[in-house]
Amino acid sequence: MNIIETHNLSRSFTGTEALSGLNLSLTSGKVVALLGPNGAGKTTTLRLLMNLLRPTTGTATVLGVDSRRLGPVQFAQIGYVSEDQQLPLWMTVRELLDYCRPFYPTWDKELERTLVAQFELPLGQKLGRLSRGTLMKAALLSSLAYRPRLLVLDEPFSGLDPLIRDEFVRGVLEVSLSGDWTVLVSSHDIEEVERLADHVVLLDRGRLNLSEEADSLQRRFRRVEVRLQGESPEPTHGAVEWERAGDLLRFVETGYSGATTEQQWSERFAGASVTAQHMTLREIFLTFARASRSRSKGVAA
């Protein structure tokens, strides 16, 4: 079953479209990174999925239920932590946990204890007196302890120092080891989630740019350099950012498939020296972002 599915999901704010026609289906058991620059529509998407916003048009289904009908039964299986989480700041950490526990039939006291120790949370302190990092850890703990089927994290790492971020990731991994669950984490910084994500979804200015397995992306993208010997070849299918300076030809291959592609190159660039480098997810996304910008410029002109 797809744990999340959207059909033409759109949302406008006073006439401006923050999300346009999003079609997405995500299978369970994955860590999915929702990526894109600020203003790409990540938070709007997550808030639509969590029924904190209503779609202008289109629909979303979460855990098999229309997002507009999500209720206590579903929210007992969903964890949601956002950057601007509203927490009862007058409560102590212990009071927060005592308050949350009865809402969740699946609350795991053993896991709660493990995470309190791992996160070094001061149980007797009021939430309002905690540092931002510790507060985020408390929020995460109160969303992890009932082992939700779906964990939604909206920019969880922004403003966290590296040590806290590391503890945060460990906490998420700790729970993810225990079976079939899905994490949807948004970030504007690819490197924060590079090692975590099985699947990446890339948004740009309210539109879906890409939804693909991280492995498959890294397999099919290569940055290629060719030392030409005179001739001036035309761009091949699957090659983008085709640039030539003197006898140096540079491009990004989007359909690399090992020896087959290498063979094609050696025929095409007869005798020229070709080097092909792996690309980081960040480089791959920049390639997508540039392509989508130049497409929209082309439309405007």
Next chain:
Amino acid sequence: MLPFSIDLKPGLPVAEQILFAVKRAVATGQLSPGDPFPSVRVLSQELRINPNTAHKVIAALVTQSILITTPAIGSLVADRSPSGSRERAELLGAELERVVVEAKNLGLTIDDVQAGLVTQWKRLTRK
């Protein structure tokens, strides 16, 4: 702590990097036959990687007969039986093809490659 050296770098697929690090550790004797190998949980926690990735790595190592798994004990580094040498040579074939492609791209000769191989061999197998 993990029983093999690894420094994950951005760019290369994480699973490939771990596979390579483990094979290198076995080749250099950092991991010996019978040594316990970390579980999915430990790999995932220590390297801060997705458990699915950790699981994939261990499954690949088992398929390639570098690890054996027993339900009771977990994964162990396998004994290198001579009967598997043909499969191992085939496994190496793909790696060698990559080396040859790289070398030709860089305009190196077969002599350069052989000299490079000897140097690496000595570097990794000296005690």
